Amino acid sequence: MDALMNFGQGIFGGAWPAVWTLIKIVLIVAPLMLGVAYLTYFERKVIGFMQVRIGPNRVGPWGLIQPIADGLKLLLKEIIVPSGSSKGVFVIAPMLAIAPALAAWAVIPFTDTLVLANIDASLLYILAITSMGVYGVILSGWASNSKYAFLGAMRSAAQMVSYEIAMGFALITVLMIAGTLNFVDIVEGQNKGTFADMGLGFLSWNWLPLLPMFLVYLISGTAELNRAPFDIAEGESEIVAGFHVEYSGMAFALFFLAEYANMILVAALTSILFLGGWLSPVGFLPDGIWWMFAKMSFVLFLFLWFRATFPRYRYDLLMRLGWKVFLPLCFFWVIIVGAWMISPLNIWN
Amino acid sequence: MDFQTAVFFFLSAILVFAALRVITARNPVYAALHLMLAFFTTGGLWLMLQAEFLAIALIVVYVGAVMVLFLFVVMMLDINMDRIREGFWRYLPLGAVLGLVMVLEMGLVLGSKYFQVPLSEATVPAGVSNTKEIGALLVTDYVFPFELAAVILLVGMIAAVVLTFRGRKASKISNPNTQVFVKAKDRVRVLQMPVEKD
Numbered sequence: 001m002d003a004l005m006n007f008g009q010g011i012f013g014g015a016w017p018a019v020w021t022l023i024k025i026v027l028i029v030a031p032l033m034l035g036v037a038y039l040t041y042f043e044r045k046v047i048g049f050m051q052v053r054i055g056p057n058r059v060g061p062w063g064l065i066q067p068i069a070d071g072l073k074l075l076l077k078e079i080i081v082p083s084g085s086s087k088g089v090f091v092i093a094p095m096l097a098i099a100p101a102l103a104a105w106a107v108i109p110f111t112d113t114l115v116l117a118n119i120d121a122s123l124l125y126i127l128a129i130t131s132m133g134v135y136g137v138i139l140s141g142w143a144s145n146s147k148y149a150f151l152g153a154m155r156s157a158a159q160m161v162s163y164e165i166a167m168g169f170a171l172i173t174v175l176m177i178a179g180t181l182n183f184v185d186i187v188e189g190q191n192k193g194t195f196a197d198m199g200l201g202f203l204s205w206n207w208l209p210l211l212p213m214f215l216v217y218l219i220s221g222t223a224e225l226n227r228a229p230f231d232i233a234e235g236e237s238e239i240v241a242g243f244h245v246e247y248s249g250m251a252f253a254l255f256f257l258a259e260y261a262n263m264i265l266v267a268a269l270t271s272i273l274f275l276g277g278w279l280s281p282v283g284f285l286p287d288g289i290w291w292m293f294a295k296m297s298f299v300l301f302l303f304l305w306f307r308a309t310f311p312r313y314r315y316d317l318l319m320r321l322g323w324k325v326f327l328p329l330c331f332f333w334v335i336i337v338g339a340w341m342i343s344p345l346n347i348w349n
Numbered sequence: 350m351d352f353q354t355a356v357f358f359f360l361s362a363i364l365v366f367a368a369l370r371v372i373t374a375r376n377p378v379y380a381a382l383h384l385m386l387a388f389f390t391t392g393g394l395w396l397m398l399q400a401e402f403l404a405i406a407l408i409v410v411y412v413g414a415v416m417v418l419f420l421f422v423v424m425m426l427d428i429n430m431d432r433i434r435e436g437f438w439r440y441l442p443l444g445a446v447l448g449l450v451m452v453l454e455m456g457l458v459l460g461s462k463y464f465q466v467p468l469s470e471a472t473v474p475a476g477v478s479n480t481k482e483i484g485a486l487l488v489t490d491y492v493f494p495f496e497l498a499a500v501i502l503l504v505g506m507i508a509a510v511v512l513t514f515r516g517r518k519a520s521k522i523s524n525p526n527t528q529v530f531v532k533a534k535d536r537v538r539v540l541q542m543p544v545e546k547d
Contacts, residue, residue: 086378089378089382119401120401120478120480121401121402121405121478121480124401124402124405124406124409124480125405127405127409127413128405128408128409128412128413131408131409131412131413131414132408132412132413134413134417135385135417135420138417138420138421138424139382139420142378142420142424150424153424154421154424154425157417157420157421158421160417161414161417161418164413164414181480316525317525317529320525
């Protein structure tokens, strides 16, 4: 590592820190894009098996090259800009969708040392960046000058704003017990307690004491991602594809990439905040990045499972769940956790 | 010119441009988008002042929530720009006077002694998290103004609901609660009939 640093210093001189950061960004984004490609493959296979089908099996062994073929097809397709659309916004919208999905990864730690920017306010940063994702959806719907796209955008804006509140409250309980906004510290804080001392680390992770908030976070996360059963923004059977119905080629691919990159992001956040990140579930196994990936894969599998299992929520039921069920539950649970923390039963000392 | 100054001028140029476009853009959606850009660059400027909590809070609150609702409303409105531009010259003197008064007020506030902190006091020492400092101040020294602001916001919220509430319509709205817990035997009646023979 030192040799690499010295080598880089020798070639780039003063610009080396910037170059080294760029290299690290590429090292995060490139596997992420590959992960997105194979997440689509995984999704089609998993849902295929759940519906007693085979799924993609034509391109390459077991259909393994299928995502690459899909990507190539999208690259080669023409981007059609509808007449009467707002051209500038139409082009910017996909960029506004993908940029937050990638920028959020800057603060995600994979292990206690493997993180691009270990900043103090990482949780706030994530909240700020992910709240920008809705603009890509709204603007694409508006700029397309199409009724279906516009309906999708309106539905999505209402839905994402509603569930962001419940999601924020779930995060507030986590940071209350962690006493920090830093992801590395939040994960390290889950590594102590009675069960962790007994070698049963997975029982002292946040998911158990904060079980209702864990469920709220997981469900609101699914809603924020516009994933089934909360996919009213896309609603294939109602408004064709919602906000991106007018997009084709790479412009469409950017929305697709953003959605799946966000899925992986929410999986990573769930692992970090509630499932102990890179910590090992039992004492006799070492901690490490593979645990992080295993937990992320598990949460991703849950998203796919939801999609294959539940029918789409009706719009009014969706709003009811967000505002009348989750929000009061969150208020209540914040107070409970606060009382728990000042009571003698506090387990987070 | 060092790097920080260059970044400052870069962000300020974008901010001034965006702010100008907010009031000159013909399309209200473009105006709202430029306002968003203005908030975002302001966040960047505050980050350079090491006020990371304020910068992120600005983006969470204004860019993430307020502007989304703003865009939501602006996109739904059918705004006729010609009607709005009518009487521009007639109202210009009044507008100019009001603008001047506002500039004067802002000058007085920014020139007051609260904003004249020497640089040595204004720099944040390393290892101090201003998120923690702001939190501690809000619940100790400024707890009453903080609570008061919360109450005023609550009053505003209730006022908005009351102003737009036009009385309950005799709607055929269904109650999701009863729908969720509905059972087949509440809706379906199985009739026992003797087999009809011919």
